[in-house]
Structure formats: structure tokens, C-alpha cells
Amino acid sequence: MKKAAHICWLTLILLFIYIPILVLAVFSFTDASMVGGAVSGITFDNYIELFRNEELRGMIFGTVALALVCSAISTVLATLGAIGAYYSKRTAKTLINAANQIPVVNADIVTGFSVCILLIVIMRISKDTFIPLGAGHVVLTAPFVYLSILPKLKQMDNSLYEAALDLGATPVQALFKVVIPQLIPGIASGFMLAVTLSLDDYFITTYTKPSTFDTISTYVVNATRGSQTEVKTALWALSTLVFLIVIAVVIGMNVLAAKRGKKK
Amino acid sequence: MKLRFNRKQLCIPYAVFLVFFVLAPLFVILYYAFTDGQGKISFSNFANFFTNTNTLGTLLYSFSLAIVTTLVCLVIAYPTAYILARSNLKKKYVLLLLFILPMWINFTLRITALKEILSLLEGNISAYPFLNSVIGMTYDFMPFMILPLYTSLLKLDKSLLEAASDLGGNKLTVFLRVTLPLSVPGIISGMTMVLLPSMTNYVVLDMLYNSTYIMGSLIGSYFSAYDWNNGSMISLVLLVIIFIVTLVTNRFSDKDSNARGAVL
Missing domain, CATH: 1.20.5 (Single alpha-helices involved in coiled-coils or other helix-helix interfaces)
Incomplete structure (x- = not known):
């Protein structure tokens, strides 16, 4: 009896979560112009339009490219940062950890607005260079990569690095062949997290993007305003x-x- | 000695990055919030925010919307996380994934789906702005509430529950005096994950035709009007709110680690 009630509750919540997505999916294969509207046939037109319409194609490509490039930069920067900070003195480590925490707890809109003021209003960097947009996305994603690498550093066996050096490896070799391979799970999950954060972002993008460039988020929001x-x-x-x-x-x-x- | 020095140096690029793109923008916000358009020190933005009935009304509306959303999320997410964490299903991790999977779908696309369903159910969705905003934000932020609750309920020591019932507590007593207090850290971190975005994510309101402003919309409108000073003031107010919330959260998580230390 109790178990049935539990299953009922979970089902109810799952329905709330998935009904909108699934209903939209069903209607995406029809020629209806609104959900619940008149359907006269099944068609793949919406999917064809997605790849034929240059604007849509460019927007999707731009979103994915931005996410991949910024996440790659974030991952390199934050991985090195995490390794360096982990072996730094206590004060330096605490300071970097604290600064790293700021974008994590801060509202995206404040991050985006502040980066916009510094880079675009004060330093007068043109939005069209993509520098403010890229910087904004790296600020958004790098701290999360840093946070997903830290636990792996704590688990790492420190003596392996020393052993590699004793056996004649240069610090660079030891870094790439000993330290980084042990951090791979953390780096991979950090990168994935960075990609999803970048793909989902609306606020930082709006405040820093070139006016002719759109990501999925900004495009969808503009499209819902039009008809x-x-x-x-x-x-x-x-x-x-x-x-x-x-x-x-x-x-x-x-x-x-x-x-x-x-x-x- | 030289080798250790090398490793530490790795954090320099990230540290420089944090100073330039995270700390500097915050100081810029602070500077702009307390100057006027000509760069003279001025408290007019500050006075403007706290004397203008519109901005105060917005603050109040933001708080009520955010608090209602957070409570609705909690009421839905707590039983869900509880059932998931307490169930003896083998694949409960897969089940959990079903509940948090929407987190990785772009939120504007999800809100589009929700909007279509709401239009179908309600007809004219602009007739219920507050209700729809709460539904939209709950739909958007629910996974962020479920996840920390699930984690804190999962690591709850089962022997404590057994001890409580052996000592004569009935199910309700065990829940209220053992389970609930021990899940407070999860509740607090889930609440902050929902509270802050629901004060700032004005896109959800826009997409669901709620034209009332929340704190985020103020920044958006000052951004469109190139009013960097008043926009910075709003950002500063948000930063202060975030700072206070973070302080409160940290207090609870410290208690949590102490409590766990006591159990061990």
C-alpha cells in the first residue's frame, strides 16, 4: 500500500517533468502550428527546416562551437590552476579557492553584467571580436571545472610524481605522464559540466554577445517574442x-x- | 626545490584570470554603483533604489515569487528525494537520473514546451502571471532541489533511524526528530540553489508573458537603456543578498560537518 503510494507520487512528478517535452516532441512531427491545434498529417518538415534554414543552422553551430571552445579553454586554465593551487602555500590556495567560489555562488546575470561593464564599457573592446562573450563563458565555466578536479587531486598519490622525478622525468613529463592521467576523470566531468553550463546560458551571452550572433537561448527567447x-x-x-x-x-x-x- | 616551484607556477594563469575577470568586474560594479554618469561620486543611485516605490515593489515581488517557488520546489522535491534515497530499488541511481535529466536540456527550450502545455490548459496564459511564473520556475529549477536533498538523505546513517525506533519513537517522531534535522544541510543548499535564480531569471517570466519586473528584469532594462550606474546598483544589491545567503548557508554546512563528526 505504502509502496503503491510512493510509485504514484514518483509517476506524478515524472509526468509533470516529461509531459511538456514529450507532447512537444509528438507535435514536432506534425504540421500543426500550435500544440493541440489542428493536425492534418505527419511530416518531417520541422526537422528539415532546422537544417535548411541558414539562420537556424548558423545559430545551432555557433552555440555548439562557443560551448566547445570556451569549455576547452576553461578546462586547460582550471586544470593547471587547480594543480598549481593544490601545491601552493596555504594563503595562496585559500585566496584562489575563494575567488573561484565567487562566480559559482554569484547570479549569472551579475557575472554577465559586470564582465560587460569592464570589457565593453570601460575597456571599449568591441562585442564583435567575441572576446567579451568568450571571456564571459570562461568565467562561467572554469570555476566548475576547478571544483571537479580538486577532489581528484586530493585522492592522488603524491609519491608517484616524486618517483617519476627520481626516475629522471622532467617536471613537464611528470606532469603530463603522471599527474594529468590520474586527473582524467575529474577533467572529463569538468569539461562536460562546462559544456552543459555554456549551452544553457542566457544572461552572460545576452550582455556580451555581438548583435548579429545568437545562441540557442537568446534565439529562442527572441523567437517567442515574435510570431x-x-x-x-x-x-x-x-x-x-x-x-x-x-x-x-x-x-x-x-x-x-x-x-x-x-x-x- | 626548483621542481616544487615549477608546479606552483601552473596556477599563475588562472590566478591572473580570476583577478582580471572575476575580482576586477566586481570592483567596477562597486565603482559604478556609487558614481553618476560623469564619474563623480554620488549616492543618487543608492537613494534612487531605496526611495523609488517601483524598485522597492520589484524587490518585494522578487522575494515573494522566489520564496513561493522555493517552497513549492521543496514540497515537491523532498518527498521525491526521500522516496528515491530510501527505496531499496537496485537501480535507484537510474531513477534519480530520470528526475535530474532535464537539467541538461536548454532551459529556454524546456520553458517553450511548458508554455505550449500551459496555453493548451489555460487558454490565455497571460491571465495567470504569478501562478505561471511559479510553475515555470519550479519546472526549471526542480532538479537543483532534488539533487542536494537526495545526497543528504542518502548518506543519512540508517542505524540512527533504527535506534530511534528501537527507543520507542513512532514513524512520525523518527522522521521529525531524526531524518528531518539531519537533512537540513540538503534543504538549505537546495533552497539557495532555487532562491537566487528565481530572483533573477526574468527570461522565464518574459516567455510566460508575465510583464511584472523582478530584480533581474531591472538589470535587463538598465542594460537596454545603457544606464550602467543604476544597473550596477541593482547588481550590488543582488551581490549583498547573495553574500548574506552564502554566510547563512556556510553556517549550516559547518554545523553539519560538526554533527557528522559527533556521530563518528
Whole structure:
């Protein structure tokens, strides 16, 4: 009886979470112009539009490229930062940890607005150079990469690095062949986190982006203000595709993790 | 000696980055908040914020929306996390993933989906602005509440629950006097994860046709009007709120580690 009630509750919440996404997915395969509207046939037009419309294609490509490039920069910067800070003196470590925590607890909108004022208003760097946008996304993502690497550093066996040096490795070799391989799980999950944060961002992007550039977030928000039906229904297709990709990535990562767990 | 020096140096790029892109923008906000358009020291932005009934009304509306959203999230997420963490299902991790998976789908796409469903149910969605905003934000931020609650409920020591019931506590007593107090750190961190974004994420309101301003919308409108000084003042107010919330949170998490130390 109690168990049935529990299952009921969980089902109810899952319905709340997934009904909008699934209903939108169903309607993305029809020619309806609104959810619940008249359907006269099943079609892939929305999906074709997504790849045919140059604006949409450019926006999707831009979003993904921005996320990958910024996450890569963040990952390099934060990995080195975390390794360096871990071996630094207590004061330096505490200071870096504290500064790292600021963008984590801060509201995205304040981060975005403050980066915009410093780079665009005071330093007069043109938005069209993509420098403010890139910097904004690195500020957003790097601290999370840093945080996902720290626990791996604490778990690491310190004597391996010393051993590598004793055996004649240069510090650079020891870093790349001994230290970084041990941090790979942390670096990988940090990178993934950075990508998802960057893909999801709206506020930092709006305040720092060139006016002709759009990410999925800014594009969708602008599109809901207008009334272009074609674009609107193509976005349903985009939502469905993103949903499927997320499911595939989550399943893939868990299968990988399970395999790695078995090997050990 | 030279080798240790090398490792520490790795954090220099990240430290410089943090100073330039994280700390400097905050000082710039502080400077702009207390100067006027000509760069003269001025308290008019400060006075403007605290005497203008519009901005104070916005602060009040933000708080009520954020508090209602946080409570709704808590009421839905706590039983969910409790059932998930306490269940003896083998695959409870997979089940948890189902609940937090939406976190990785772009929030503007998710709100688009929700908006379509709400339009279907309510007809004219602009008729229920507050209700829809609460639903939208709950839909958006729920995974961030479930996750910390699940973590804190999962690591709860089961023998404490057994001890409490052996000592004669009925189920309600055990829950109220053992489970609930021990999950307070999870509750607090879940609440902050929801409270702060729901004060600033005005995109959810925009997309659901709620034209009332929240704190985030103020920054957005000052940004559009190139009014950097008043925008900075709002950012500063948000920073102070975030700072206070973080202080409170840290107090609770310290208690938590002490409590755990006592148990051990």
C-alpha cells in the first residue's frame, strides 16, 4: 500500500517533468502550428527546416562551437590552476579557492553584467571580436571545472610524481605522464559540466554577445517574442533533438562508467 | 626545490584570470554603483533604489515569487528525494537520473514546451502571471532541489533511524526528530540553489508573458537603456543578498560537518 503510494507520487512528478517535452516532441512531427491545434498529417518538415534554414543552422553551430571552445579553454586554465593551487602555500590556495567560489555562488546575470561593464564599457573592446562573450563563458565555466578536479587531486598519490622525478622525468613529463592521467576523470566531468553550463546560458551571452550572433537561448527567447510560425515549430524539433541527444549522452556516460567500474 | 616551484607556477594563469575577470568586474560594479554618469561620486543611485516605490515593489515581488517557488520546489522535491534515497530499488541511481535529466536540456527550450502545455490548459496564459511564473520556475529549477536533498538523505546513517525506533519513537517522531534535522544541510543548499535564480531569471517570466519586473528584469532594462550606474546598483544589491545567503548557508554546512563528526 505504502509502496503503491510512493510509485504514484514518483509517476506524478515524472509526468509533470516529461509531459511538456514529450507532447512537444509528438507535435514536432506534425504540421500543426500550435500544440493541440489542428493536425492534418505527419511530416518531417520541422526537422528539415532546422537544417535548411541558414539562420537556424548558423545559430545551432555557433552555440555548439562557443560551448566547445570556451569549455576547452576553461578546462586547460582550471586544470593547471587547480594543480598549481593544490601545491601552493596555504594563503595562496585559500585566496584562489575563494575567488573561484565567487562566480559559482554569484547570479549569472551579475557575472554577465559586470564582465560587460569592464570589457565593453570601460575597456571599449568591441562585442564583435567575441572576446567579451568568450571571456564571459570562461568565467562561467572554469570555476566548475576547478571544483571537479580538486577532489581528484586530493585522492592522488603524491609519491608517484616524486618517483617519476627520481626516475629522471622532467617536471613537464611528470606532469603530463603522471599527474594529468590520474586527473582524467575529474577533467572529463569538468569539461562536460562546462559544456552543459555554456549551452544553457542566457544572461552572460545576452550582455556580451555581438548583435548579429545568437545562441540557442537568446534565439529562442527572441523567437517567442515574435510570431514566425515556421521558426517556432522548427524549435519544437530542436527541443526534441536536444532531448534525444541528452538521453543518448547520459546513457553513454553511464555505460562507460559501468564498464570502467567492472575493469577495476 | 626548483621542481616544487615549477608546479606552483601552473596556477599563475588562472590566478591572473580570476583577478582580471572575476575580482576586477566586481570592483567596477562597486565603482559604478556609487558614481553618476560623469564619474563623480554620488549616492543618487543608492537613494534612487531605496526611495523609488517601483524598485522597492520589484524587490518585494522578487522575494515573494522566489520564496513561493522555493517552497513549492521543496514540497515537491523532498518527498521525491526521500522516496528515491530510501527505496531499496537496485537501480535507484537510474531513477534519480530520470528526475535530474532535464537539467541538461536548454532551459529556454524546456520553458517553450511548458508554455505550449500551459496555453493548451489555460487558454490565455497571460491571465495567470504569478501562478505561471511559479510553475515555470519550479519546472526549471526542480532538479537543483532534488539533487542536494537526495545526497543528504542518502548518506543519512540508517542505524540512527533504527535506534530511534528501537527507543520507542513512532514513524512520525523518527522522521521529525531524526531524518528531518539531519537533512537540513540538503534543504538549505537546495533552497539557495532555487532562491537566487528565481530572483533573477526574468527570461522565464518574459516567455510566460508575465510583464511584472523582478530584480533581474531591472538589470535587463538598465542594460537596454545603457544606464550602467543604476544597473550596477541593482547588481550590488543582488551581490549583498547573495553574500548574506552564502554566510547563512556556510553556517549550516559547518554545523553539519560538526554533527557528522559527533556521530563518528
